[in-house]
Amino acid sequence: MTQSQSMKPETAAKKLGILLEAAPPEFREGVVTRDELNALQEDPPEWLQVLRREGPHPRSVMAAKLGISNSGLARGGVTDPLTTVEIRALLAAPPQWLVRERATQAAVRAEKRRVAERDAGRAAKGGGGV
Structure with missing residues (x-):
């Protein structure tokens, strides 16, 4: 057993x-x-x-629903758990900090894609090096 x-x-x-x-x-x-x-x-x-x-939701879920990082929540001053209704209200009328954090997150994702595509191109050529 x-x-x-x-x-x-x-x-x-x-x-x-x-x-x-x-x-x-x-x-x-x-x-x-x-x-x-x-x-x-x-x-x-x-x-x-x-x-x-x-909800109320944990930080990781709140960040994902808002399209930002956990650090972005902290920079935005979000310290308490939010409910789904509160998250929807923020998305419907985003404060400046949320607009800024979403733009930052979009830039981070775009850079990750660019690096992945560059590395895939190098690997396809057989270079593999950095």
């Missing part, structure tokens, strides 16, 4: 993309086995569906 691997609630919340503080006490106060995590991912209970849909 094998024992299923277990993890702290913080780790499980991160893997589920939810804010631990917003999860029910029974989730926050125990340990989560790998099997339980898989079950939550495959057939999320109502509380998990609501948290994922409405």
Whole structure:
């Protein structure tokens, strides 16, 4: 008989993309086995569906929904978790910091694409060097 691997609630919340503080006490106060995590991912209970849909969301999810980096959230002064409604309001009428951070993120993505294409071109020529 094998024992299923277990993890702290913080780790499980991160893997589920939810804010631990917003999860029910029974989730926050125990340990989560790998099997339980898989079950939550495959057939999320109502509380998990609501948290994922409405928030409040963890920083990584907020940043992704806003199209910026985690650092961009900090530079914008966002310290508290946001709900989906609050994120939509920011996107509908973006403050200057959000416009700036989205432009920065777009430039970073464009540069990554340019470098990847350059490296792919070099590899195709057989150069491979930097």
